[in-house]
Amino acid sequence: MGLLALTGLYVLVFQAWAQLEVSMEDRVEVLLGNVAEIPCIYSMSQLNGSLLVQWFARSPSGNEVKIYYKDKLVEVVSMGTDYSERINVSHAVDGTVGSSILTINGVRVKDEQEFVCQVQRNTSHTKLLVFSTPSVPHIELGSYTPTVNLKREEIASCEVNNAYPAPNITWYKNRLLLQSSVNNMELEKTLTQNPSGLFTARSTLFLQVEKADEDAEFYCEVSYFTIGGLHMMESQIFHVELHYSTTKVTISVDSPHRLVKEGDRVKIRCKGNGNPQPIFSFQHNSRSLNVELDHVVLDNVTRAHSGLYKCTSLDQVDFSELTDSLELMVHYLDPVVITSGGSSDMLDLGQHVSLTCNALSSLPTNTTWYKDGTVLEEGHILNLLNLSYDMAGTYVCEVHAPSLAELKRQNSLNITVRGKPVMVEEVAMISLDAEDSVNLTCSVKGHPIPDIQWNLSDNQTILGERITMTDYTIVSVITIRATSLVNVSCVATNELGSAQAFSDIKPIQKPTATTAIIITSTRSTKEGNGVVIAVIIILILLLAILGSVLYFLYKKGKIPCGRSGKQDLMKEKSSKDDVEMKNSRSEEAVLLQGVNGGKRSPSDQ
Template sequence: MDQERITSEMAKCLGWYTVSSVYGETINLPCRLDVPQNLMFGKWKYEKPDGSPVFIAFRSSTKKSVQYDDVPEYRDRLSLSENYTLSISHARISDEKRFVCMLVTEDNVFEAPAVVRVFKQPSKPEIVSKAPFLETEQLKQLGNCISEDSYPFGNITWYRNGQVLQNTDGVNITFNKQMDPVTQLYTMASSLEYTATKADIQTPFACSVTYEGPSGQDTVYSEQEVFDIYYPTEQVTIQVLPQKHAIKEGDNITLKCLGNGNPPPEEFLFYLPGQPEGVRSSNAYTMADVRRNATGDYKCSLIDKKSMIASTGITVHYLDLSLNPSGEVTKQIGDALPVSCTVSASRNATVVWMKDSARLRSSPLFSSLRYQDAGNYVCESALQEVGGLKKRASLTLVVEGKPQIKMTKKTDPSGLSKTITCHVEGFPKPAIQWTITGSGSVINQTEESPYVNGRYSSKIIISPEENVTLTCTAENQLEKTVNSLNVSAISIQEHDEPDDLSDENREKVNDQAKLIVGIVVGLLLAALVAGVVYWLYMKKSKSASKHVNKDLGNLEENKKLEENSHKTEA
């Protein structure tokens, strides 16, 4: 312990008057003596460690003058007041001495000692040389706690989560101090070696310095520091990215393997279905444009510890659709056309038929093609559980037919004109041409109806003065068809022919015709059965008649024989 500290301790023990001051500020030492009436002068001195005095200030009571001794240590730092209070500016550590105030009279010398103590608050402690990370189960230097410019020196304490750390198993604390030879201020340093656990994750560490000040002990704390804790992997997990409900053919997927250690492993072994040897890769293994054969179990493990493994199952969903026939198909009216839409999928798939963007209730069945069957058909299938997995195929059906013609006529109620209509069926659309023989005039131009489902009509209105013949010619790429109609003069009344029937009416007429034919056929069959029965009856009757006649003949003969017998006897 230095001499100043010894002096300070002695002052405490002896009960000496002590003046506490702050480093760098002014020390005020009052002369704790009553000034006598016959005072000649007053002086201040301090005592060296060996006890020898060093005078530093003098003040005469009679001349009212002040003198300062040439002491280099206190040059330009002293001030002595009229009441003999000594002030020392810019307090230093070396000012920790025993100072004595002396009042001298002609016959006596009075003394009052005072001990000076100087205090310097240390700088805020700081943890330096910090470890970039700590490792579990390894004793590693966490850092150094440094606090500078302290007087007297202080003590450093380490904390973990606010709790004081002490030297134990897994904790090693050292302390040292250094004094600046010029300023005599201390720098304190403490080193902490620490064995971390996983419980230290996000746990703050700090240090403090406890020092002595003018008013007693005080403590200054460092900022808290959190250290990255390294620990080995204890579990491996595997993920499939992107994370979505289902994987379909054509997707790009990434297998990501993760270890729960810190730092996490950067490389893994990936085991693909059917491959016993692992593929070394970073923590991500990407597969592009996957197919259905990629379905299976996937695993990954640590490179240096293959027993630590994780697995996941992957199902790659698929959907195949085959439409037969497909593309553009041209058929003749009345033909049969089998159509099949075959679906193969990883799950149950829905099948929807559309015709010209309108949904059909069922799949199309063409046993006898009609013109209205022509159109664009689409078979669409989807897996509802697998978003975006849809397939579709289309069939463009063209129904061709040679032109078919039916001509009708209708007389205007006024009897002044007649309307002749040429009804045409066929595809491609037949072109209609009219010709007329005989005399007559066309009242207006030809009027055509819309071309719908392979049918349309053309009509003209005429007022013939005599009988004429109208000819309607319909022609398309398949054939040319001609039909004629005789038209009487407007003065002659004739039976009008009904216009062409619509599909609905035609179906009704067909149904009625079928009913009539059925009734007629039933009646014919009944008549035939009756005739057969009658024929059988007559045949039986004739046979019976012959037998009766034969019997009757025999009876007649017997009668005649009897008569003849009687006549002979007579």
């Protein structure tokens, strides 16, 4: 009976274990020196109490070492292993699902192995992958002979350090992969693993260089595995130095970048097509010049610097000599010369003259004439016909070369016109604010400057005179009184003749004070008459009304016809006369007021 019970219990436990499932990831990736976390997940239909959990490390050779143990009673980290001081394990249970997480601190290269998680009797395992990013690729140029030849030379080496796993190095030229089957190249690779397990990779490029490789861009590319997959890293670009003989040398004017003229700073340069550049020497008309590496500098050149310049090169590879030459032309423009066809610049009024402008130049030139900033003529001859005083002044001739704008010069000639006086205009009169004063103006041109004399009739005197002079013009302004008709003449005289102008100055008519008084008086009289007439009309109407009333009363017998009645009538007549006398006096007062200029006497005021 007891045997049957024990057998039943064993069957139950085996069924429970058979229902337990343990799972882990295929791989866990971690960078060197970081913390790795390896999870182990297990599940059962029913978890009863604590389960037995163990962790093992399995090396690539298959050797398996227990590094952790835990059951219901104890939890132990195995001592004497590489993980004794670097691991810890955490557990968690959520219903029928449990987890055990193995944490490894300070991951090393040799930690890249399998880790086995055992729960009860069920196991699962995962692979820990460790990565270390390599250093930046370092380029070291090879000790090749830079001369172009038919054999492979060591061009450069590319090296990276501290990589895990081992990286791969490839070479590129002008962004194209170099291949031994195509580019006539050879690679020498070395891979070294240091005690920590990290790799140092080095690749040396051997290549048969050509002249076309002088400007080619070379670099190496490192490909390596890290978390997430394959990554790549490029080195700095470098160039291959090549030495080859010079087969052609060229001499040219480096500056200025136009035709050369006197006064310029000229740089003549010589260049060869080899590498390195050859040694140069320069000559001018068979005379040696001072050289600055590959050029000569000529300061403030003159036409004497024109001529043949020769450059000779001495190659530094095969010591051969080559030459090239150029013809330098320094253009010039001599000072401008102006001639007037006579021995003097003093010309007569009305004369004809031709001005000629010339300048010797190495280039075709154009000539332009100016006066007071205005263009007069294009051409080297300027004809001045019938000279007037307005044509006197400074004439500028400018000569320039159209093909070289910087090459231009100018000169000037002052023309003086002499002659007798010429009246600019008739005598002009300007009235002044004063009652009878006027200004008279006389304007005359001439050279030499003429003298002006005024002649006045009617015994007039000049109250004042103001004179203004320029090179050829004199203006005289005088002030006189114009109270009567005045005959005026302005006479201008110089050593070559005279001129005069006449004018009749009429007296100035201005309103007098008497006229104003009459106008005012008349206006006042008219106003007074209007008032008198109105008063008279009103009095007549009143008298008519009064007479009608008296006549009516008389008929009714209300007024006695005696002396007293006559006296009343006489009183009315006397009153009427008084009114008329008062009106007459008012009219006289108005007339007197007009004569006195509308002023009141002090007593009236």
